[in-house]
Amino acid sequence: MTNRPRYAPLSPFAQARAHLLLCDGAAIPDDAFAPGHGLTDFPERWTVAGHALVMPQPFGAPSEQRFRSASHLLALLRHRLAAETMGLRIYAVGSEPFVWDVAKIAREAGMGREEMRLFACGAPERRVACVHCRTVNPGVTTTLVTCAGCGAVLTVRDHFSRVHNTWMGVQCDAEAPGEVPPVEDLCA
């Protein structure tokens, strides 16, 4: 049984006071938007440029804000949401760990699922939590990973925690010691 999140292509909510789109990279695939929709539907965008040369932008209402890193963007998002009023909708597009980081911050600010839309895209990349030692291993792209905390070789189970934004990692030969399955790339 998998509880893999499914993502619907983005379109703006019909009734909202304001919309904010958060992206973890400049390249957003076309299929991230529902037919008939695109970037122009989201005049206010925050994007991770991932670059030390990102310059502070003049204050005002720029349609696009660029950030040095995802952490930078998420920290300012937390700040922004604390000052926001009801009627805002947020949209996140990017890697799965990124969009669920956005969801977590929004949830902590009091927003519900009916006020946000997420679309994960790009090559599969997961944060894997070791069930044995609780270490979170970021950036996992294969079906097996050696836990950075306890050294166990973990199988990435198809089980996602929406609260912790992690997939479950269980020692791969726990049932039959020594039987290590082949390593494969994670598939979307």
Added chain:
Amino acid sequence: MMDNHTLTLVVADAALIAPGLRRVHLRAADGARLPPAAPGAHITLSLPGADGARPLRNSYTLVSADPEHGYELIVRRADRSRGGSRHIHEALAPGDVIDATVPHNLFALHSQAKKHLLIGGGIGITPLLAFVARLRETGAPFELHQIASADEIGVFAALLAPRAGEQVHIHGGRTSLDLPALLAAQPLGTHVYTCGPAGLMDHVEAAAAGLGWPSSHVHREDFGAAGGEPFVLRLAASDIEIAVAGDQTMLEAIEAAGIDTPSLCRGGACGVCILPVRQGEPEHRDHFLSEAERAQGCHVMPCVSRSRSALLVLDI
């Protein structure tokens, strides 16, 4: 889902607290502990009908509920009382025994809310009084805006006096509260709860929707739908015809005819009383059926809805 848990209550105290408002304290007739109730819960009382008619069932919000000390209600004398509120005002006396349902809660504080915005109109203050008591206890952020007609400001100020504070505001008349501005200023994670005349609650809902509030953050309490035109109800399966009077609900008419049919909130919110329609055009007044379901016209909530056609045929 018929609820069979009834309580036998005794009137411990009944006092007029303002013209047309009576506060009633109820305890278990056998002195036992009463079931606890969350703020916003209501009970349905069986009250004698006017002129020896069948008993009426009216739902009242609990202003406070304590298993030891009993339940407290505040009842407004309705202008067009079918007998329920008139009985409470004219006849009810300490020592009277009343049957009631156990408390039900269809109007509850949302535990995930960052802030609670309470908007009451007139006697719609009753569940909000229970909310304020709880919110003060838990220390959760809230604001209460009570709208009262100019001549009743004093009544509500007195009711709210024990709970006064900077979060509590009383407005004389609906025009003195700028609802859109109030709603527009609320932080993310706010839930709004409104109880009062349908017009006020519709206004709150529409203003919130217009500002982009998701409907999951807007809560309303519907009690005591007013009457309308009389019509005739035919129950196809039981082969009987019932006249529904203008000041009577369809549900009451069915019950008065001796037919037992499930109900819970009696305010068009819970969906328990749903009945299939075979013929005729229902006038939907509930908040349970979706637009699509209404358009199909296959079901009706008899606790609040009526009929547009002179005859409504139900499949029961």
